[in-house]
Amino acid sequence: MAVKPLEKDCPRILMVEGYSDLTFLAEALQHLRKWQGVFIKHFNGKPDMAGTMEIYVTPQLLVEKSAIGAVVDADQNPNGTVQRFEQVLSATTGQKVIHGAWTSGKPRVGLFVVPEGSSRPGEIESLVWEAWSSDPRNSASKACVEAYRSCMAGLGVAPQSPERGLIGALFAMRADEDPRLGPGTRAHAFQEWSAPPLAPLMRFLDHIDR
Amino acid sequence: MIVEDFRGFRRLDLQGLKGLNLVVGRNNCGKTSLLEGLALVSDPRRAPELPGLLRATSGQSSPRFFRWLIRDGAGGRTRLRAGLPAGWASVFLDWTIPQTEPLEHALGVPPLYVVCGSDGLRLRYQVTSGQTRDLASLVLGFGRAVRRRDGEDLIHRILKTVDPRIARVRVDLDKDGQDIMVDIGLTESVPLAQVGQGVYRLVAILSDIVGSGAAVCLIDEIENGLHHTALIDVFTGLAEAAAIADVQLFVTTHSHECLVAAHEAMKARSEYDLAVIRLFRVEEGVQGRVLERERIEAAIAGGVDVRS
Numbered sequence: 001m002a003v004k005p006l007e008k009d010c011p012r013i014l015m016v017e018g019y020s021d022l023t024f025l026a027e028a029l030q031h032l033r034k035w036q037g038v039f040i041k042h043f044n045g046k047p048d049m050a051g052t053m054e055i056y057v058t059p060q061l062l063v064e065k066s067a068i069g070a071v072v073d074a075d076q077n078p079n080g081t082v083q084r085f086e087q088v089l090s091a092t093t094g095q096k097v098i099h100g101a102w103t104s105g106k107p108r109v110g111l112f113v114v115p116e117g118s119s120r121p122g123e124i125e126s127l128v129w130e131a132w133s134s135d136p137r138n139s140a141s142k143a144c145v146e147a148y149r150s151c152m153a154g155l156g157v158a159p160q161s162p163e164r165g166l167i168g169a170l171f172a173m174r175a176d177e178d179p180r181l182g183p184g185t186r187a188h189a190f191q192e193w194s195a196p197p198l199a200p201l202m203r204f205l206d207h208i209d210r
Numbered sequence: 211m212i213v214e215d216f217r218g219f220r221r222l223d224l225q226g227l228k229g230l231n232l233v234v235g236r237n238n239c240g241k242t243s244l245l246e247g248l249a250l251v252s253d254p255r256r257a258p259e260l261p262g263l264l265r266a267t268s269g270q271s272s273p274r275f276f277r278w279l280i281r282d283g284a285g286g287r288t289r290l291r292a293g294l295p296a297g298w299a300s301v302f303l304d305w306t307i308p309q310t311e312p313l314e315h316a317l318g319v320p321p322l323y324v325v326c327g328s329d330g331l332r333l334r335y336q337v338t339s340g341q342t343r344d345l346a347s348l349v350l351g352f353g354r355a356v357r358r359r360d361g362e363d364l365i366h367r368i369l370k371t372v373d374p375r376i377a378r379v380r381v382d383l384d385k386d387g388q389d390i391m392v393d394i395g396l397t398e399s400v401p402l403a404q405v406g407q408g409v410y411r412l413v414a415i416l417s418d419i420v421g422s423g424a425a426v427c428l429i430d431e432i433e434n435g436l437h438h439t440a441l442i443d444v445f446t447g448l449a450e451a452a453a454i455a456d457v458q459l460f461v462t463t464h465s466h467e468c469l470v471a472a473h474e475a476m477k478a479r480s481e482y483d484l485a486v487i488r489l490f491r492v493e494e495g496v497q498g499r500v501l502e503r504e505r506i507e508a509a510i511a512g513g514v515d516v517r518s
Binding site for chain 2: 048
């Protein structure tokens with residue numbers, strides 16, 4: 001089992017909302033062979049992640065690190081999320097930060113709002129569900145999960161986030177210990193890293209050390 | 211508080227300070243220097259005391275100490291300003307003799323001139339450092355503190371939270387002189403210094419706050435000797451003591467538990483009177499930011515270590 005890196009030892013920082021995102025993105029970086037030297041900082045699922053980031057990104061951190069990025073969920077307000085995080089990261093780092101890209105300054109600063117910037121609501125689970133369900137080999141399983149969702153919806157039970165519910169249902173069958181996105185992915189419940197819906201996020205992560 | 215070209219600070223502008231101000235940051239980022247700056251601007255007449263206030267110099271004033279008060283490469287002048295209810299107090303340090311402003315002191319060799327701004331405002335300050343305290347001043351401060359009924363009650367209550375055995379603390383006189391004796395249920399009271407470092411530190415801190423008559427108390431590394439489980443009670447006590455005596459506190463710490471405890475203690479009070487001063491050392495010098503309640507809560511909830 002890999003030893004969790006220490007922040008002080010890592011030249012690159014990736015900020016995420018919670019533990020599940022941390023473990024998922026750690027797996028993604030490992031798949032890209034970009035895990036070394038990256039410290040993933042999670043904020044305990046804090047609702048105001050942008051405000052917390054302002055405290056975390058200190059002048060000292062900006063001097064010491066070569067890259068500082070953030071991956072955040074658009075949730076129900078993609079436009080507002082993109083604007084808020086672009087504004088906070090730009091103000092905190094003194095560089096013009098925009099969704100989907102890394103700056104060329106020192107340090108390089110990047111932002112990715114999942115699933116697709118300001119164009120639609122959702123979260124990492126939205127991309128993962130799309131990636132997994134777009135694979136023809138998963139079509140039978142997909143039908144089962146969707147049938148389960150429909151059945152529950154018929155009983156008046158629906159998750160706040162549709163894709164998070166679908167991933168939970170899927171991973172509950174594929175990862176015994178913990179059906180959340182990150183722990184489930186760590187248990188190999190998801191392996192479709194090359195699926196097209198994930199490509200923009202994977203490209204962003206791949207550029208963390210460019 | 212504005213600090214310019216003092217020690218490692220190029221320019222530090224601290225807005226939004228509160229009754230209790232925790233100063234945090236890594237080693238050598240200027241926490242103790244900030245306390246020295248506060249001492250200097252509070253009362254420039256006491257500038258000669260600076261070397262022994264917070265640093266391990268055994269009280270010896272070395273000319274070399276003053277050499278480094280003005281930031282290296284700053285061109286020879288330091289300015290400190292503090293906003294007080296009555297206006298701005300300001301102090302300058304200068305390598306050249308001032309022409310227009312009143313001179314307070316010439317320190318060291320070659321002389322460093324301490325110049326007081328024309329405002330002439332002074333604040334009485336008290337320092338509680340991590341160094342061993344001389345007994346006479348401790349007894350004096352404790353005596354003054356417990357002369358106030360509310361001061362005595364407070365000190366006993368807070369000490370009991372740290373060591374429930376403590377029944378009474380009093381000044382005692384015998385042929386060897388005065389001492390502070392603590393009743394912990396033994397056949398006789400024991401000298402304060404033998405009860406434990408935490409209790410000793412707390413008596414010193416609370417006595418300074420309540421009994422010194424100071425408007426500002428500067429406390430270095432408050433966590434020394436205190437178990438983390440006692441910290442919320444300690445900060446509750448500090449806040450009460452500061453309110454009783456109308457004292458503003460500046461407290462350095464390396465402890466995350468202290469930050470959380472101070473926050474919890476303040477949350478329980480009718481007025482949240484806590485600010486955190488974060489100091490960072492970067493290439494251009496030391497920088498600082500003041501965090502108020504919203505940011506302190508966000509940092510604690512988000513698992514952000516504000517000491518780094």
